[in-house]
Amino acid sequence: MTILIIEDETIAARQLKNMVLKAEADAEVVGVLDGVATSVQWLSSHPAPDLILMDIELVDGQSFEIFGQVDVKSPVIFTTAYDEFALKAFRVNSIDYLLKPIEETALRRSLLKFRQLKEVYGAPGPLQQIENLISELGRRAMPAGTYRDRFLVRQGQRLIPVGAGEVAYFFSQNKASFIRTYDNRLFHLDYTLDELEENLNPQHFYRANRQFIVSHKAVEKLHFYFNNKLKVELRPAVEEEVLVSREKATAFRRWLGE
Template identity: 35%
Template sequence: MRILLIEDEEPAAAQLRRFLQQYQSAATIVAECQQVSEAVAYLRQYPAPDLILSDIELLDGNVFALFGQVQVTSPIIFITAYDSFLVQAFEQNGIGYVLKPVQYTQFAAALQKYERLRQSLQGAALQQLAAHLAPAPRYKARLVSKTRAGIYLLEVADLAYFQLRNGVTHAVSEQGKAFVLNETLSQLEAVLNPALYFRLNRTEIVQLRVVERFEPYFNDTLVLHLKAPLSGTLTSSSHRTPELRKWLHG
C-alpha cells in the first residue's frame, strides 16, 4: 500500500506512522507533505498513491485548495481536529473522516474500509476484464455429410434448416437438397450461431433468412413459410413460440 501523508504537525505525523506500522507493516509512505503546495508538486510529478492520509488545515491553507490545482484520483482519509468539513470531505474523494486526537481503533476502521472498497473495485475490474478477454463462442462454419457417393463438405451459411426424418438428421440447403448428418439436433443446436438459427421443435432447426413470412396457427404456434426455391412450411411448437417471438425481434 503506497501512501501519501499530508500533515503539518510532526507529533501527529509520527503517530500516524506508528499506527500504519501497527496496522500493516508493508504499508509504505511514499512522501510526506506539510503544505498544499508541496502536495500539488508531488502529485504533478509522481504516480498517484494508493491512498492519501490528509489533515485539512495546513501551514499554507486549507487542503481543499489542492483539488483546484491538480487532478486527485486517489481515495483520501481525512484526519482533522474539525468536524465542520465532513460534507466537503466526502465530495472530494473522501472515504474516511477521523477526528483528532486519533484513536487507533478509528484509524484502523478507516483503513479497513479502504481495503474493502479496493477489493470490491478490483473484483469488478477483474470480472470486466475476464468478460472482455473471454474467447468468443466458436460456431460451426461447415459440416460433413458422408454418403455412398462420397463426402460432402457443407457450408453452414448455405443451409436453410435441419430436420429429423425417420430418426435421421438431415441438413437442407437453400436449393432444397437434403444431406444426411451424423449429428443429432441437440448437438447441432450447441454448435450453430443462435443469432441465425432457432430450434423450432423436437425435429427442426431453421435459419432466419430463409423465412418469407410467419403465420399464427392454433394453440399459440407459428407457421413459417419458406422463401423460394424452397417449398412447404415449418411449424413452431407451442412452448417454443414465445422464445421464437423474442428471437425474431432481435
Template identity: 40%
Template sequence: MKAIVFEDETRAANHLERLLARVAPEISVLAKLESVRDAVKYLQNNPEPELIFSDIQLADGLSFEIYKQVEVSCPIIFTTAYDHYAIEAFKTNGIDYLLKPVEEERLRQAIDKAKHFSPGLVLEKLLAMNRPVAEKAYKSRFMVKVGDKIKSVPVEEILVFYSQEKASFIRTTDTHTYCIDYALDQLEPMLDPEKYFRINRKYIVAIDACTNILAWTNSRLRLKIEGIDDSDIIVARERVVEFKSWLDR
C-alpha cells in the first residue's frame, strides 16, 4: 500500500514512519510534506496514493484546504494534537482521527479501517457524529457571588474566562469581574466553540472580545481586552492558525 504523509513536525513524521514499519510494513511512504502548498502541488502532479496520513495544522494553514483544492478519493487518517476538528475531518474521506502522540494500537486499528474503506462508511460516521453535536446544550449562564447575594450572569455577557492564582474569573461586557467555581479545563466543554476559544492555558476568550489583536513575538498574537492589564493574553504559537481560522468564519 502506497501512502503519503502531511506533517510539518519532523519528529512527529519520523515517529509515524517508525510506527508504520512495525505495525504495517507493507505500507510504503512515498513522500512527507510539510505545507498545504506542497501537498496540493504533489497531489496535482503525481498519481493518487492509496492512503494519506494528514496532520491538521500544517506550516501554512489547515490541511482541510488541501482537500478543497484537490479531489481525493483515497482514505485519510488524520493525526493531530487537538480534538476540535473531528466533524470537519469526516467531511473529507477521513476514516479515523488519531490524537498525538500516535499510539501503536490505535494506528493498527486505523490502518485496518483503511483496508476496508468505502465512502458510504464515512458518510455514516459523519451523520452519527453530527447528531450528538446538534443536540448538545452549552451553558447559558453562570451563578456568581456578590457580597452576600447570588447573581446570574448570562454567558453572552462574558468577554473572557481566565485563571489567576489557582482561581478562575470572568470579565463581563459591563467591566465587572467575578470569581467562578470552575477550572478552565472544566469550562472549555461547557462553552459554545463557535463563540469561545481557548487561546492558552490561562484564557478562554469570546469572539466579541477579539477586536484589538496585535502581532507579537515568536509568531504569536496578543489580545488587548478592556479592563484587563495582563501581558499573558497571548495566543499560543501552536494555536495561532486555528485561532485565525476561528475568527475568519
C-alpha cells in the first residue's frame, strides 16, 4: 500500500510516518510534503498513491487548495489540530478525520476502514477501483444535513471533478445516471437519482420527475401542458419532453420563483 504524507511540521510528519509503518507491514511512504505547491507538483508528476494522509494547515495555505489545482484521485485521511474543518473535509475525498495529537489506535482504525472499503468496493482495474471507492465514500462519509458540491466522473482513463455549480441537470436513461453541464458536456455518474436527490442542495436542484433533477439556472422556460402539467424547457436542450406532474406543478413554480 503506497501512502503519501502531507504535513508541514517536521516532528509530526516523522511521528506519523513511523506510526504508519508500524501499523501496516506492507505500507510504503512514497513522499512527505509540507505545502500546497509541493503537493500539487508531486501529484501532477507521480502515479496516484493508494492513500493520502493530509494535514489541513500547511506552510503556504490550506490543503483544500490542492483539490482546486490538481485532480486528486486518492482517498484522503485528514490530520489536523482543528475540528472546525470536518464539514469541508467530507466534501472532498475524505474517508476519515483525525484530530492531533494522533493516537496510534485511531490511526489503525482509519487504515482499517480504508482497507475494508477498498476490499468491498474494489474492482479489477485500478481506475475503476478508485472511482468505486470514492463514490462510496461520498455516499457514506458526508455528515447529515450537508450537500455534495463536487462529483468525480470518468473521462476516458481519467477521473475529473465536476462542481455542482457546473451541472445543468441530472437525468436517467436505460437505468444509468448522467450529468449534463452548462457547457454541454455529458458524464456518466455512479449514483441513482434517488441518491442524488438526498445529497443535492434543494435550493439549487429540484426533482422534476422520475428521469430529471434540474438546476435553477437550467430552466429556460415553462409551458402550461395538458391536465395542468408543466413542460420544462431546459438549457442545454433535451430531445424528450420534461414534464412536471400536476401534483408537483405548484411546488415547482414556487421553487423556481425563490
